[in-house]
Amino acid sequence: MTFLNLTVALLMSVTQPMLHRPVTPPEPIAPLPHARQLAWKELEWTGFIHFGPNTFTDKEWGHGDEPEDAFQPTALDARQWVKVMKEAGMRGVVLTAKHHDGYCNWPTKLSTHSVASSPWKAGNGDVLRELSDACRESGLKFGVYLSPWDRNNPKYGSGEEYNEYFRQQLREVLSNYGPIFEVWFDGACGEGPNGKRQVYDFPSFRAVVRELQPNAVMFSDVGPDIRWVGNEQGWAGETCWSMLKAEGHGIGDDRPPSTKSLNEGDIDGESWIPAECDVSIRPGWFYHAHEDDKVKTPAQLFDLLERSVGHNANFHLNFPVDRRGLIHENDAAAVLGLRRLIDAAYGDGTDLARGRATTASNVRGAGKDESFASACIVDGDAATYWATDDDKRVAKIEITLDGTKPFDRVVLAEPTWLGQRVARFRIQAASPADGSERVWRTLAEGTTIGHKRIVRVVPTTATHLRVELLESRACPCLSGVSVHATAGATAAQTDQTAQPSQTKP
Ligand code: FUL
Secondary structure (H helix, E strand, O other): OOHHHHHHHHHHHHHHHHHHOOOOOOOOOOOOOOHHHHHHHHHOEEEEEEOOHHHHHOOOOOOOOOOHHHOOOOOOOHHHHHHHHHHHOOOEEEEEEEOOOOOEOOOOOOOOOEHHHOOHHHHOOOHHHHHHHHHHHHOOEEEEEEOOOOOOOOOOOOOHHHHHHHHHHHHHHHHOOOOOOEEEOOOOOOEOOOOOEOOOOHHHHHHHHHHHOOOOEEEEOEOOOEEEOOOOOOOOOOOOOOEEOOOOOOOOOOOOOOHHHHHHOOOOOOEEOOEEEEEEOOOOOOOOHHHOOOOOOHHHHHHHHHHHOOEOOEEEEEEEOOOOOOOOHHHHHHHHHHHHHHHHHHOOOOOOOOOOOEEEOOOHHHHOOHHHOHHHHHOOOOOOOEEOOOOOOOEEEEEEOOOOOOEEEEEEEOOHHHOOOEEEEEEEEEOOOOOOOOOEEEEEEEOOOOOOEEEEEEEEOOOEEEEEEEEEOOOOEEOEEEEEOOHHHHHOOOHHHOOOOEEOO
């Protein structure tokens, strides 16, 4: 190398990084989600199907002694289930392969207590096959609920012998129906046919799932991938961390140490185990004709969706398939009514903040790298995010709205692959007259954000919206802020509608 070349090379090595060094992204803060948990979170909303002998015997918990020929659907059509769920906007479905009565909805080789012994399709039927095929055709993801509590099998209560039986069952359902996105482990542990209780070997059950379906998330009261939300009413806490202090929580505890902790998660939890909110569209999980007029209304379902998906959890809505083997007309009408409410509030073209001008109190790397610009929060792309410098724990961002349309929802989102960070926020609005100072009115205050936080605010019309991040576990980042109106907002007046708590900039 000549002296000149050496000088040029040295100069370049010094100047180039200074001129073009990219701003490094924020360090993720542990615990972090696994790829399978992130993929599940993206689904946001999934269906649940309870179907089996209970459907025909009018029970919620079968005793395990129901005759196999009790199971007699007259017009079973899994494509109809999938059609309803797809039209509603769900992205996956979990079927009760086996409920506590031990009856298998697939022709298991391990027991005679199954569809193979029923008159349905002369014993040649397979509900898992019908549903998994219908899912594959339509792009819906397929999952299974397999109850460890088995009130039929004589091995239940024996210890290892039953655990091996359960593992073999898992192998059947996880090997023969294509990709499984979720395995639902119910925690119930009652008595079996001999009056004995089983001690479940969950670590070995989990190992089978990881071996055969490594991309599947496992649900139980405490994960390992997704947790029960502490109620069966379909809502998560206003505060909802994806982290949990898992130690001390057992599976199937009659009295878990804290359902509050399951409902809200733990800011200092060592495990990433986000919440799933399961609820039935009717009072019961299984079909009962006397509940045909007790189906939740679209407005009730919308409320639950906003308090589950909008509280950083997933919504898992159950349909009790009826004795024909169909989702009942009333249930289908309710969930399609919910779809219309979702489209009206959150559908394409509803976001009043999309593409509007933004400013931020701080942009990572002094804004040298467009990747972390404040505009990322209004680009409609969940993969891009605004980030602040590492030393920040407080930051604010402002969006200029057009000030003509009322809104009553503000939706916030964090890039959770960097860990869940924000612990407290405030949303404010202002409508200064031309040239005058902005006077901010507080619309709402809240705690966690996570994957999605839907904040209900009083119907408001404003030219400026401000989101203040007031506490954060690490430098705050936001991937989205969007502004929407439900039907209630159309009754909105002007700025004055909001309960003011006024602050200057
Ligand atoms: C519970 C079960 O006991 C109910 O029957 C239902 O399956 C619900 C989803 O989980 O633990």
